[in-house]
Amino acid sequence: MSSTEFDPAAIVAHLRETEAEADGAAYLSSLDHDGLLAVAAAAGLTRVERVSTKTLKEKIINQTISARKKFRGLRSW
Template sequence: MPPAPQAQPAPASAPDVDAAAVAAHLRSLATLDDGAAYLDSLGLKAPALRAVAAQLHLTRIDRLSAPALRARIVQQAIGARNKFAGLRHW
C-alpha cells in the first residue's frame, strides 16, 4: 500500500508582517518623508501593504499598485493627522 500523500501547507493568507505594529509606528512619525522611508526600509510587497492599509481602515485598495498603495498609506497615517492637527490650531 503506497504511503498517503502528505498535505501541502495552506498558503499564508496573511503576510508575514505585523501590520498593526507597522501602522502604529507610521502613526508616530512626523513627516510624510519619514513614513515613506520607513515603508521602503521594510521592503513590503503588495499583500503586506494591504494588511497595513486594513489596519488604517483604508477602503477601495484592491486594485492599487504597490507604489500607489504605499502613498495612500503614508497619506492616511501621517498626512491626515498633520492636516487635522493644523486645523485644530488655526
Template sequence: MTTTPAAAVTAALAAAQTAADAAQWAAAAAHARHAAALATALATAAAPAPVPVPVPPRASVPPSAAPAGPVPGAGASAAESAAYLRSCGTATDGAAYLAGMSKDALRAIATAVGITRVPASMSAPALRDRIVQHAITARIKFAGLRSW
C-alpha cells in the same frame, strides 16, 4: 373775434400741457445736474485707506518628531506597522518605512490603518502613497488646522 367754448378749453389744455412739459424738462435737467455732480464727486473722492486687521499668530506645528518606540522590523504585524505609521512625524519617514514592503503587506497595513476599498489593481507605489496620506499626512494637516 369770438372764441367758442371748445376753442377756449383746447387753448387752456394746451397751456396746461406746455406748463407740465416745462416742469418735466426742468426736473430732468435738475436730475442730470445732480447726476453729473455726483459722478464728479465720486471720481475725485479718494478711496479710504485700508484698515489693517490684526491677525493672530499661528501656533507652530511641532517639528518632525521621531516616532515613539522602536521601528518595527520586517516581520512586524500589520497592527504594529500601523501604530508606527501613526506615530511618524513626517510623511517622508512613513514612506521610507513602507519602501521595501510587498503589495500583500501593504494591503494588510492599509486595512489596519483603516483604509477601505483598496482595488486589487492598485499598484504598490500608489498604495504606499495612499497609506502615508491616510495615516500621516491627514493627521498632520488636521493637527495644524486644530492649532490654527
C-alpha cells in the same frame, strides 16, 4: 519582509507617530504589495486591492501621517 513576519497594526501605530512623509515611505519600502494591503486594511483603507504598489504606499501615508498633520494644523488654527 513577508506578511507573516510583521504586525500590520504595529506598523500603522508607528506611522501615526512619524512626523515626515518621507520617513513613512522609507519605513514602508521593505514591504511587498501583499504586506502593504495588510497595512492598508489595518489603517482602515478600503477599495485598495487593485491599486498599484506606489499608489498604495501614498494612500497609507496620507491616511496615517498627512491627515494627522492636517488635523493638528486645523486644531491649532
